[in-house]
Amino acid sequence: METYQQLAITRFGEPAVLAMQTQTLPALTDAQMLADEQVLADDQVLVKVAYAGVNPIDAKTRAGLGWAAAQNKDNLPWVPGYDIAGEVVACGQAVRRWSVGDRVSGFIGFPLQGGGYSEYVVVPAEQLSSVPASTPLRQAAALPLxxxxxxxxxxxxxxxxxxxxxxxxxxxxxxxxxxxxxxxxxxxxxxxxxxxxxxxxxxxxxxxxxxxxxxxxxxxxxxxxxxxxxxxxxxxxxxxxxxxxxxxxxxxxxxxxxxxxxxxxxxxxxxxMLVTPSVTQNDTMMAMLAAGTLRLHVDAVYPLADGAAAHQAIESGHTRGKIVLAVGSDA
Ligand SMILES: NC(=O)c1ccc[n+]([C@@H]2O[C@H](COP(=O)([O-])OP(=O)(O)OC[C@H]3O[C@@H](n4cnc5c(N)ncnc54)[C@H](OP(=O)(O)O)[C@@H]3O)[C@@H](O)[C@H]2O)c1
The missing domain is CATH 3.40.50.720 (NAD(P)-binding Rossmann-like Domain)
Incomplete structure (x- = not known):
């Protein structure tokens, strides 16, 4: 067994209710073993998350407000996070689009599942976009939602x-x-x-x-x-x-x-409106970022363990552009 870290909402309340928790996987990069243990379905990939975007909905859910909180109230601890960017580390057997080592980003698990505040996350392959080599992963994580x-x-x-x-x-x-x-x-x-x-x-x-x-x-x-x-x-x-x-x-x-x-x-x-995840839109805006026709301002990067500080910042209502969590990368 191998272990990895997540930041979870342990109960609804102030930012201090966010706490690190340890999860286990049978083998972080062995696709066959992940499939055998039913961690990875045929159409899913395992992503090693480098950065996770922080959105106001994350803090509202943590405070117990809104639909995602209502749906998950009996499902705590719950790992928030709908925006990720990182690297594919294992692919299900039917996945053709991605290979180990690909840089990807996505708007994942919206609105019920979340899961992005985590060093590793299992994602349906079709929810991901490719991140051009010239685009920093922190920007790719900040863009989707x-x-x-x-x-x-x-x-x-x-x-x-x-x-x-x-x-x-x-x-x-x-x-x-x-x-x-x-x-x-x-x-x-x-x-x-x-x-x-x-x-x-x-x-x-x-x-x-x-x-x-x-x-x-x-x-x-x-x-x-x-x-x-x-x-x-x-x-x-x-x-x-x-x-x-x-x-x-x-x-x-x-x-x-x-x-x-x-x-x-x-x-x-x-x-x-309620935003609907669209890989096509994400692909287009990712290309615009790479071409320099869209600018994304990342104002601050917080280590995953300092997620409470990131939530305080987003709750101030006065952050400029986006803030992100450094999950498997340096802040
Ligand atoms: N329905 C959906 O699907 C959906 C999806 C995404 C977001 N949302 C919601 O949309 C809202 C915006 O999201 P966001 O991510 O852009 O939020 P955000 O990044 O937290 O917005 C922060 C910005 O709000 C500005 N601001 C604060 N008070 C202001 C005022 N009185 N007048 C004008 N600007 C003011 C601040 O600028 P200054 O510092 O200059 O004041 C700051 O730059 C949130 O309520 C979010 O929950 C809904």
């Missing part, structure tokens, strides 16, 4: 060339990617952020709107599209920036109904 959320929010809002698009929380994980993807569609993008992030969002192609300088509708009144990454009262207050007939996609699920109701009362089109 946030990138696909940004992509799908813009799709839902049918953002087209010439649209004026307001992105709330433009400096965050989803927001900084949404700005760039909207600019790539030919939109004129505005992004709300604090003064300290104004240069950051400008460099990504947006006009910065400082939300601490008074109401946003004194700075913008005729947006065609609102991509609301804040929800609640902040999302509702921003509706007055949208012109008649405009489109609103509100992304935080917990306040989606509340915001959508207000949107309809304003005579605008409203939609909430």
């Amino acid at each position: 946030a990138g696909q959320t940004a992509w799908q929010a813009l799709e839902k809002a049918a953002v087209n060339a010439g649209d004026q698009v307001l992105v709330l929380a433009g400096a965050g994980g989803v927001g900084h990617l949404a700005i760039q993807l909207a600019v790539a569609r030919g939109a004129k993008v505005f992004a709300s952020c604090s003064a300290g992030n104004a240069d950051f969002v400008r460099q990504l192609g947006a006009t910065a709107l400082d939300y601490r300088q008074g109401p946003l509708d004194t700075q913008l009144k005729d947006a065609d599209v609102l991509i609301d990454l804040m929800g609640g009262d902040v999302g509702i207050a921003a509706l007055s920036c949208v012109k008649a007939g405009g489109r609103v996609v509100t992304v935080p699920t917990i306040t989606a109904e509340q915001v959508c109701e207000q949107v309809r009362q304003c005579g605008l089109q409203a939609e909430g």
Whole structure:
């Protein structure tokens, strides 16, 4: 037997409920033995995780909030983490796409299983994307969930060339990617952020709107599209920036109904959303990263054992770009 480490939610509560736990595998790289012991099915691969992305949903679930927490309340300790990047170390017998040593990333186990905060994880082969040699694995781990959320929010809002698009929380994980993807569609993008992030969002192609300088509708009144990454009262207050007939996609699920109701009362089109994992979208954005047409900002890297500090940071609501956990790599 060989052992490896994971970071698990031991019970719902403060970040301190995260604790390291040890797991065993019959043999970390022997595909036949892993299959014999029913660890690895024919269509699965074992990935040695280098980095795991940290998302707000991880902290919300740890706090006992939302659907993943409700579904897993009798299943603790539970290992969170939907974003991984690392190296294939064993392949099931039917896997043709991957070989041992391939660099991969993926949006895995969403929303019930998670599992990314772990030195090793078993993943269905079709959930993975190839990571180009030029792309650092920490960026590959930070991209999937946030990138696909940004992509799908813009799709839902049918953002087209010439649209004026307001992105709330433009400096965050989803927001900084949404700005760039909207600019790539030919939109004129505005992004709300604090003064300290104004240069950051400008460099990504947006006009910065400082939300601490008074109401946003004194700075913008005729947006065609609102991509609301804040929800609640902040999302509702921003509706007055949208012109008649405009489109609103509100992304935080917990306040989606509340915001959508207000949107309809304003005579605008409203939609909430839940991101759906898409390997095709991940492949495309991975290629954009490699080509330099998409930038991903990793603000901080925490060792896996310091996951509680990473959760405190994401819960501050003021991280810039993404934060990741170094799992099998140096922080
Ligand atoms: N429905 C889904 O499928 C789905 C998928 C992904 C994410 N989400 C949700 O979408 C939201 C955004 O996710 P994320 O990963 O981008 O979050 P995040 O990275 O934690 O967002 C942090 C950013 O929020 C900004 N911010 C804080 N208060 C603000 C305000 N009043 N106005 C404007 N910006 C403000 C901060 O910028 P400053 O420091 O400049 O204030 C910071 O850069 C979260 O609620 C998340 O749970 C939902």
